[in-house]
Amino acid sequence: xxxxxxxxxxxxxxxxxxxxxxxxxxxxxxxxxxxxxxxxxxxxxxxxxxxxxxxxxxxxxxxxxxxxxxxxxxxxxxxxxxxxxxxxxxxxxxxxxxxxxxxxxxxxxxxxxxxxxxxxxxxxxxxxxxxxxxxxxxxxxxxxxxxxxxxxxxxxxxxxxxxxxxxxxxxxxxxxxxxxxxxxxxxxxxxxxxxxxxxxxxxxxx
Numbered sequence: 072x073x074x075x076x077x078x079x080x081x082x083x084x085x086x087x088x089x090x091x092x093x094x095x096x097x098x099x100x101x102x103x104x105x106x107x108x109x110x111x112x113x114x115x116x117x118x119x120x121x122x123x124x125x126x127x128x129x130x131x132x133x134x135x136x137x138x139x140x141x142x143x144x145x146x147x148x149x150x151x152x153x154x155x156x157x158x159x160x161x162x163x164x165x166x167x168x169x170x171x172x173x174x175x176x177x178x179x180x181x182x183x184x185x186x187x188x189x190x191x192x193x194x195x196x197x198x199x200x201x202x203x204x205x206x207x208x209x210x211x212x213x214x215x216x217x218x219x220x221x222x223x224x225x226x227x228x229x230x231x232x233x234x235x236x237x238x239x240x241x242x243x244x245x246x247x248x249x250x251x252x253x254x255x256x257x258x259x260x261x262x263x264x265x266x267x268x269x270x271x272x273x274x275x276x277x
Contacts, residue, residue, distance in 0.1 A: 095184035102104070104242065109266040111195035112235065112244070116203065142174035160202070166211075177223070179216040186211060188233050202236040209233065209246055222276040225252040227257055252276060 081127065136146045147169040153161045166184030187205035194200050209231035216224040227250040234243050248263035248270055257276045264270060 104244075104266055106268060107218045109244075110270045111197045111199065112193075112201055113265045115193035115201065116233075142265035143172060143176075145169075145171045150164075150184075156188075156193065158194070159194055161189045162191050163187040163189060163205075163208075175219070177216060177218045178273070180213070182211065182213040186212050186231075194250070199237060204234050206232045206234045206243055221257050222252060225250065225276060227251075 073261055095105040119177060133149055135148075136144055138144050144277065149167045149169070151163075151165045153163050155161050164184055166182065168182050168184075169182065170178065170180035172178040185208045188203035189205070192200055192201045193203060211229050213227040214224065214240070215222065215227075229248045231248050232243060232245045235241060244266040245264055246263075248261055248265065250259050250261045252258075253260055258273050259276045260271075260273045263269050
């Protein structure tokens, strides 16, 4: 069950990695991104985030797990760490993760983390690369719950900004995305904007 919730914690990043942008937007003076550029950059940025969050508790986290007599577990961790980007640079993570897991029953998780890119070079699926720096950061807040049948609650936000460089071009992107479980379904709807382009998509929750 805990693995399912860590999957839920990674869902927003993974979903954004696959999300399609709308048909308008621009990012910086003299250096607008095309729709295809923004979509490729969004997939690269959030694939990095998915990899970091999907690993569960970050390396160097401080906290504890408490195993109760009934077999349920409570956990709470705080972290202030740096993770490498591939092929170069890093991402700073500062925040907290907490929740609980009951044997054969419900589980829940809460995540609040600030993500700051530090010369993080990401490779896009169209063969390009971008170098990212936080401006100042992207703040992620997430609350999720799951039961034996799947995800029962999910709400997440990502807000912030970063700068990008690609060859002789550069610009600034803002991120403002909300994700919510669609009632009565196992799908999550994402709405908002990435680099000035609209995001509105429904994706599977598990």
